[in-house]
Amino acid sequence: MMYTDALGQPHPADPDARIVSLVPSITELLCELGLAGQLVGRTGFCIHPAETVRAIAKVGGTKDVNLGKIRALAPTHVIVNIDENEKPTADALAEFVPHVVVTHPLAPRDNLALARLMGGIFCAQAKAEAWCAAFEAEYAALQAMRQAGPAPAQTVLYCIWQDPWMSISSDTYIARMLAEIGWQVPQLDSGRYPRFDWTPQLLAQIDQVLLSSEPYRFTEAHVDALERQIGKPVQLVDGEMLSWYGSRALQGLAYLRRLAQR
Numbered sequence: 001m002m003y004t005d006a007l008g009q010p011h012p013a014d015p016d017a018r019i020v021s022l023v024p025s026i027t028e029l030l031c032e033l034g035l036a037g038q039l040v041g042r043t044g045f046c047i048h049p050a051e052t053v054r055a056i057a058k059v060g061g062t063k064d065v066n067l068g069k070i071r072a073l074a075p076t077h078v079i080v081n082i083d084e085n086e087k088p089t090a091d092a093l094a095e096f097v098p099h100v101v102v103t104h105p106l107a108p109r110d111n112l113a114l115a116r117l118m119g120g121i122f123c124a125q126a127k128a129e130a131w132c133a134a135f136e137a138e139y140a141a142l143q144a145m146r147q148a149g150p151a152p153a154q155t156v157l158y159c160i161w162q163d164p165w166m167s168i169s170s171d172t173y174i175a176r177m178l179a180e181i182g183w184q185v186p187q188l189d190s191g192r193y194p195r196f197d198w199t200p201q202l203l204a205q206i207d208q209v210l211l212s213s214e215p216y217r218f219t220e221a222h223v224d225a226l227e228r229q230i231g232k233p234v235q236l237v238d239g240e241m242l243s244w245y246g247s248r249a250l251q252g253l254a255y256l257r258r259l260a261q262r
Helices: 024-032 067-073 087-093 110-121 125-148 173-179 200-205 220-230 239-243 248-261
Strands: 002-004 010-012 019-021 039-042 077-081 099-103 154-159 208-212 234-237
Touching: 002 110, 019 024, 024 039, 024 077, 024 110, 039 067, 067 087, 077 087, 087 099, 099 110, 110 125, 125 248, 154 173, 173 239, 173 248, 208 220, 208 239, 220 234, 234 239, 239 248
Parallel strands: 019 039, 019 077, 077 099, 154 208, 208 234
Antiparallel strands: 002 010
């Protein structure tokens, strides 16, 4: 059977695959599916599950991939993501790796197809289906909470960086996660991760600010300083829970419920 990735490329099932993952959240998902023993390489940002990934060779970062190290590992499959990895890197890998598997989940429920893609290619279908059932149950709990007591819609500014200040567009996985609890992000410009300034016009559009714990390491000290500066509610949120698809999405859905109830 063939399994189709985000670019429409077919990949046959391979129980003996040697896998390099260049996507931190998918590295975690592969381990969740019992495939850690077939992971021969990962990025330095692939940090979960900590005890398991420690034994897997590092091949650079998500953007600065060491092609020589990957070539030496002789993988049959490299997992990449359209947002996380550069296209020239994927093109270079395709010259010597039989299967470059491209992923691009954009919404919470895309995790179902992602799990089935990984489970299908690497012959872990039973574990993938069990994970999908757990996801459906968690998603149903989130929907039930919203139906029981729908919260007021909010416009939230989700900050991922400062100096310069950067946010997210509505066309991102994070924004679609937030939409599950009725929160929307303001349209800043045409970029997916736009820069912005704290103008009166922007502040008039938003109800609150969310400072993400990653990729910039915002802390409660940043929360206190920014609240004094802009006079709007600000809270620190766990970036992994809102931006990591794959296995972390299960915890992410439960985290959304807690966030909506604060």
